[in-house]
Amino acid sequence: MQIQNVTDFSLKYTLESGQSFRWNKIDDAYCGVVEGRILKISQQGTTLHVESSTNEDETTFLPYFRHYLDLERDVPKLLGEVDNDAYIHRTIQTLWGMHILNQELWETIASFILSQNNNVSRIRRIIRRLSERYGKKLSIAAYEDYSFPSPHALATATEADLLECGTGYRASYLQDTARAVVNGELALTSLKQLSYPEAKQELIRRKGIGEKVADCICLFSLGHLAALPIDVWIKRIFETLYLRRRATHREIREFAYNYFGDGVGYAQQYLFHYVHECPDWADTEHLSLINLKQKPNPAVESSKPVGTRTHRQS
DNA sequence: TTCCAGGAGAGAG
DNA sequence: CTCTCTCATGGA
Numbered sequence: 001m002q003i004q005n006v007t008d009f010s011l012k013y014t015l016e017s018g019q020s021f022r023w024n025k026i027d028d029a030y031c032g033v034v035e036g037r038i039l040k041i042s043q044q045g046t047t048l049h050v051e052s053s054t055n056e057d058e059t060t061f062l063p064y065f066r067h068y069l070d071l072e073r074d075v076p077k078l079l080g081e082v083d084n085d086a087y088i089h090r091t092i093q094t095l096w097g098m099h100i101l102n103q104e105l106w107e108t109i110a111s112f113i114l115s116q117n118n119n120v121s122r123i124r125r126i127i128r129r130l131s132e133r134y135g136k137k138l139s140i141a142a143y144e145d146y147s148f149p150s151p152h153a154l155a156t157a158t159e160a161d162l163l164e165c166g167t168g169y170r171a172s173y174l175q176d177t178a179r180a181v182v183n184g185e186l187a188l189t190s191l192k193q194l195s196y197p198e199a200k201q202e203l204i205r206r207k208g209i210g211e212k213v214a215d216c217i218c219l220f221s222l223g224h225l226a227a228l229p230i231d232v233w234i235k236r237i238f239e240t241l242y243l244r245r246r247a248t249h250r251e252i253r254e255f256a257y258n259y260f261g262d263g264v265g266y267a268q269q270y271l272f273h274y275v276h277e278c279p280d281w282a283d284t285e286h287l288s289l290i291n292l293k294q295k296p297n298p299a300v301e302s303s304k305p306v307g308t309r310t311h312r313q314s
Numbered sequence: 315t316t317c318c319a320g321g322a323g324a325g326a327g
Numbered sequence: 328c329t330c331t332c333t334c335a336t337g338g339a
Contacts, residue, residue: 018320112320119319122337168335173322210322231320248329272320 001058003048003066008076010097011043014069017273019101019220021111021124026143033131034068035104036147038140053140070099075266078225082260082267087241091274100269101220105188106181107148108221109203112213113173122166129165130154154178173208180206196224211249225265228256237271237281 015023015030023032029042029049038053050065066072079092115123127148134149134157154162155178162171180186186206191199199222203214211230218227228234230249238252239245242259260267275281 115319116321117319117334118321118336119338122319126336163335166336169333170322170335208322212321216320229320232318233320276320 001050001056001062003050003062003071004046006043006046006048006071008097009043009046009069009071009099010095011041011048013095013098013273013277014101015041017095017098017269018120018276019216019269020103021120021127022145022148031140031143031145033138033145033147036136036138038138038143038145039065040140040143051140053138067102070102073099075099078263078266079270082263084259088260088267088270091270094278095270095273098270098273100225100266102223103221104148105192105217105221106151108217109177109209110148110154110174112216112220113177113208114167114170115216116170116208116210116213118170126166130162130167133161133165151178151181155182170208173206177206177208192222196222196226199224200227219265219269226257226262227265228253228268231272233275234268234272237275 011030015032016025020032022034023030026040029040031038031040033039036054037056040051042049052061075097083089083092111123111127114126118126128146130149131146134153135146138145138147154174157175159171159175162174167174177186181188186202191202194202196218200211200214200218203209203217204211209217213229215227215229218224219229230238230252235247235249235252238256239247243252243255247255256264256268
């Protein structure tokens with residue numbers, strides 16, 4: 001089926017920005033598994049072409065699909081509200097149309113448990129192996145893939161099996177959380193009803209889910225755009241470009257929310273992906289960490305932060 | 315060989 | 328509260 005008049009949207013940046021680990025580029029289309037079916041999506045200008053491995057009822061599928069890609073949101077307006085300086089402006093211009101997905105909750109929880117101290121290509125491989133072993137086989141034309149394993153499947157797997165998939169020391173974290181979902185201790189349905197702070201706190205109780213992973217889940221699945229996952233790159237960006245000093249996570253969080261406001265999650269995603277997509281910031285001039293790598297260094301001169309605008313004091 | 319990757323837990327101070 | 332060490336894996 002087709003979806004027309006999709007403006008200010010980039011399928012490429014949305015699916016390649018490290019928030020989902022399940023998309024493969026096949027020629028000019030993207031194939032991936034979304035909640036038990038394979039979708040094949042391509043974009044030509046403002047038109048999206050979508051094929052599904054199952055017979056979808058358009059009246060229910062289209063709203064679901066648009067929500068998955070966050071097409072209902074006025075993203076340009078949101079980006080306008082965080083477009084405060086030359087750095088963020090450049091990422092917004094370069095990655096114009098990148099959206100934050102609304103992904104299935106259990107897959108997002110499991111995927112970002114596996115993401116800790118890990119890199120994207122290896123995360124993708126682990127998830128692929130888990131799905132091959134514990135998921136259901138799906139196909140669309142000649143393309144084959146597997147659904148994401150259910151909580152029950154991972155809860156009853158042997159730890160040796162999980163290790164064979166490459167999960168490493170994260171196997172027990174994954175299994176503990178899978179079991180918590182199965183026995184109702186972690187109720188996914190009610191998690192969706194909670195506010196951002198409540199949902200984050202509930203997630204963080206689980207072994208293997210810390211602040212960063214909880215924020216990824218809140219942002220990439222639960223739609224909490226105030227969530228700010230702080231990984232090593234986001235930390236570097238805020239320390240070098242904005243605060244110009246070493247800073248704790250708490251300081252970065254406070255500054256970032258104050259500076260970007262409720263859309264800080266979107267701002268974060270543009271900054272994050274820009275660093276990976278455009279290596280110019282990793283160059284000596286901007287993201288050089290020479291000054292910051294040496295530890296106790298608030299004394300590097302308090303060159304004034306790029307931004308001092310306060311956004312909506314609450 | 316060492317370092318790093320969308321970190322978190324445990325322990326010490 | 329902040330710092331430090333360790334954890335399994337594979338690519339650079």
